Amino acid sequence: MKKKIYILFIVFLIFFSYGLVISQFDLKIIVDELKPKNPEGFFDYRGVVNVHSIHSTGSGSVQKIIRDAQEEGLDFISIADFNSAESTNETQGYHNNLFVFFDKEYSYLNSRLINYFSKEDSLNIGPGRQQVFIADSLEKLTRDKKSGLWVLSHPFQRGYEWQGNYPAGLDGIEVLNLKSIWENYWLKSTPSFLWTLFVYPFNSDLAFIRLFEYPENEIQLWDTLNKTRKTLGFAGSDAEEKILLPNKQYIKIPKYKDIFQIANNHVLLESELTGDPLSDEKKLRNALKSGNFYFSFDLLANPKGFASYIEDSNGNRHLMGSEIKYKPGQVLHIILPQKPFVPF
Known part of the structure; x- marks a missing residue:
């Protein structure tokens, strides 16, 4: 008996020592600044989309998700519950400094x-008619503004792959989907995934980075679609704070707060948000619809200060997502907040 206890103690000591070592790993690729500056001429607002609450596949209440997003300093968030007819007592708009969108x-x-930013009542119908309405919306290259954006989530996740041609009315795809990345890693390398679970309590940043694989298929699809029509690219968190176990049990990891730190969508605006819910909603919505945003792995560094735009001969600047005709004298500008420690 004493021998078993001794062996367990040694194993625990080794594991704890390993945890102490990896907890010291600093994975940042630029120097952290107390207050990163906006890129000259623009204002950078960061947010997370594709978040699920207890009303569908998530484990947290809407109120908890909002609190976690506020604590992480997000500027906006989109809670998009899956096939849910349930409503929340919370309203779309500002919750302190966080703007909350409710999508589906x-x-x-x-x-x-x-479906982001939809004002369409036709979706509040039975499943059969709903499918017909979605099919009709996706076939239209132009449609009523109140129908919002249609974005394909995790296009290559096993069991959910899109079949056939991509419709003309598809506005965007998730180039990054965090849950899909983790599930693919589990299928490809289960032992390594399980080891990552041991790493997670000591260094959650390192645990998440271990799971990341370059989204080659998604990037290729995004490039292909953009050759024929403008297609937006999003980073979708697919945050649920939930890993399913047998007998309908689950554990609450990874935490919403941890997921909100990993990959964000950064909207660039030419004027500041004012705190007025109506005008600020319009600014954020129009910027996302126009493609005036970028996504990044904020886990590695705060990208605030980044911008990319084309400046024409008259000094006019056209942000990412803008559609302009080529003219002589146009200059592409790419601005980095700092020079990274790693090759780029």
Whole structure:
């Protein structure tokens, strides 16, 4: 008996020592600044999209998700519950300094579509008619503004792959989907994934980075779609704070707060948000619809200060997502907040 206790103690000591070592790993690729500056001429606002609450596949209440997003310093968040008819007592708009959007995720042809910024009442119908309405919306290259954006979530996740041609009315895809990245890693390298669970309590940043693989298929699809029509690219968190166990049990990891730190969508505006919910909603919505944003792995560094735009011969600047004709004298500008420690 004493021998077993001694062996367990040694194993625990080794594991704890290993944890202390990896907890010291600093993975930042630029120097952290107390107050990063906006890029000259623009204002950078960061947010997370594709978040699920207890009303669908998540484990947290809407109120908890909002609190976690506030604590992480997000400027906006989109809670998009899946096929949910349940409503929340919370309202769209400002919750302190956080702007909250309530959107919807739908099942369509075995894939998952997120409808952002919709004012469409026709979706509050039965599943059959709902599918017909979605199909009709996706076939239209131009449609009523109140129908919002249609974005394909995790386009290559096993069991949810899109079948056939991509419709003309598809506004964007998730180039990054964090849950899909983790699930693919589990299928490809289960032992390494399990070891990552041991790393997580000591250094959650390192644990998440261990799971990341370059989204080659998604990047290729994004490039292909953009050759024929403008297609937006999002980083989707797919945050649920939930890992399923047998017998309908689950554990609450990874935490919403941890997920909100990993990958964000950064909107660039030419004027500041004012705190007025109506005008600020319009600014954020129009910027996202226009593609005036970028996504980044904020886990590695705060990218605030980054900007990319084309300046024409008259000094006019055209942000990412703008559609302009080529003219002589145009100059592409790419601004980095700092020079990274790693090759780029």
